[in-house]
Amino acid sequence: MDQITIRRPDDWHLHLRDGDVLRHVLPFTARRFARAIVMPNLVPPVTTVDQALAYRRRILEALPPGTAFEPLMTLYLTDRTTAETIAAAAAEESVHAVKLYPAGATTNSDAGVTDIAHCDQALAAMEELDLPLLVHGETVGDDVDMFDREHRFIDERLLPLMDRHPGLRIVFEHITTARAAEFIASGPQRLAATITPQHLLFNRNHMLAGGIRPHYYCLPILKRERDREALLEAATSGHPRFFLGTDSAPHSRADKENACGCAGCFSACAAIELYAEVFAAAGRLDRLEGFASLHGPAFYHLPVNQDSITLTRSGWCLPDALPLGDGQSIVPLGAGRTLHWQLHTH
Numbered sequence: 001m002d003q004i005t006i007r008r009p010d011d012w013h014l015h016l017r018d019g020d021v022l023r024h025v026l027p028f029t030a031r032r033f034a035r036a037i038v039m040p041n042l043v044p045p046v047t048t049v050d051q052a053l054a055y056r057r058r059i060l061e062a063l064p065p066g067t068a069f070e071p072l073m074t075l076y077l078t079d080r081t082t083a084e085t086i087a088a089a090a091a092e093e094s095v096h097a098v099k100l101y102p103a104g105a106t107t108n109s110d111a112g113v114t115d116i117a118h119c120d121q122a123l124a125a126m127e128e129l130d131l132p133l134l135v136h137g138e139t140v141g142d143d144v145d146m147f148d149r150e151h152r153f154i155d156e157r158l159l160p161l162m163d164r165h166p167g168l169r170i171v172f173e174h175i176t177t178a179r180a181a182e183f184i185a186s187g188p189q190r191l192a193a194t195i196t197p198q199h200l201l202f203n204r205n206h207m208l209a210g211g212i213r214p215h216y217y218c219l220p221i222l223k224r225e226r227d228r229e230a231l232l233e234a235a236t237s238g239h240p241r242f243f244l245g246t247d248s249a250p251h252s253r254a255d256k257e258n259a260c261g262c263a264g265c266f267s268a269c270a271a272i273e274l275y276a277e278v279f280a281a282a283g284r285l286d287r288l289e290g291f292a293s294l295h296g297p298a299f300y301h302l303p304v305n306q307d308s309i310t311l312t313r314s315g316w317c318l319p320d321a322l323p324l325g326d327g328q329s330i331v332p333l334g335a336g337r338t339l340h341w342q343l344h345t346h
């Protein structure tokens with residue numbers, strides 16, 4: 001097979017930032033994807049419907065002329081999010097979900113949730129109004145090992161949350177472990193997960209063996225090879241509750257190659273190509289369309305896209321760096337690597 005045409009995909013987990021960075025990164029996503037679930041972890045975070053609508057307008061204004069792309073907005077859950085805010089979000093058609101960041105877990109999570117108990121009324125309203133909760137599934141604390149954060153979240157936060165809100169639809173974002181993949185696969189219909197390209201392609205040795213490579217550093221952190229294999233199995237299984245979410249998270253080269261480097265891999269410039277690489281290597285290109293274009297809309301109760309994209313088998317090299325504005329540059333995930341599938345430009 002030298003060519004594959006699939007329904008145009010969507011990215012169900014994306015960081016676009018704002019201002020100059022937004023203008024530089026958005027065209028990459030808009031060229032590949034019809035829609036994206038846009039993360040609300042700006043500074044300050046997007047906590048109200050008005051802020052989400054204003055951010056949505058800035059995204060639309062930053063699109064290259066003539067590009068069709070629909071940002072699917074989310075709100076940032078805090079200890080103080082009210083049921084009224086949730087009702088307003090559920091009533092607004094461009095807001096599609098609410099994101100839970102445990103406070104301190106990742107980039108711009110300072111305003112996140114300190115204790116899920118504080119969010120009970122907001123979560124009850126989401127359950128009632130069928131507005132999905134997206135979780136950054138990590139428990140953080142001085143007593144929590146970095147590599148155990150996801151396990152601890154499942155046992156200590158997610159299971160009690162699911163018991164308490166049995167109707168709440170939940171997306172476990174960017175899963176990183178065999179345990180999480182198994183948890184989703186054997187879980188109820190209301191539970192789904194996104195999987196990033198970095199967690200399908202790399203394990204922690206890629207990041208740490210033979211020198212520390214900050215461009216592989218993201219949160220949740222890369223895990224063991226057996227976890228990567230389990231994620232690959234899940235993504236290529238055809239199971240409808242696993243779908244594409246890049247977690248493409250732009251940080252400048254200077255912020256990554258730093259004594260205290262930021263977490264996040266930037267994959268928007270080759271996102272669907274990276275997934276195609278993974279699916280092709282697994283001999284499962286036939287299941288790329290389900291993962292990239294069908295399972296997400298089904299879970300979010302949205303129509304599938306009507307147009308398509310074509311990938312052709314042809315080698316191309318990922319650039320070492322791309323401009324980010326203001327004299328900054330950004331190093332893409334897999335910089336300098338040769339990819340074997342190229343997005344066909346009509």
Ligand code: DOR
Pocket residue numbers: 015041106107108136217218219220249250263264265
């Ligand atoms: O690696 C990450 N980067 N993980 C996150 O959860 C947030 C993201 C970011 O915003 O940079």
Ligand code: ZN
Pocket residue numbers: 013014015039247249
């Ligand atoms: Zn993210």
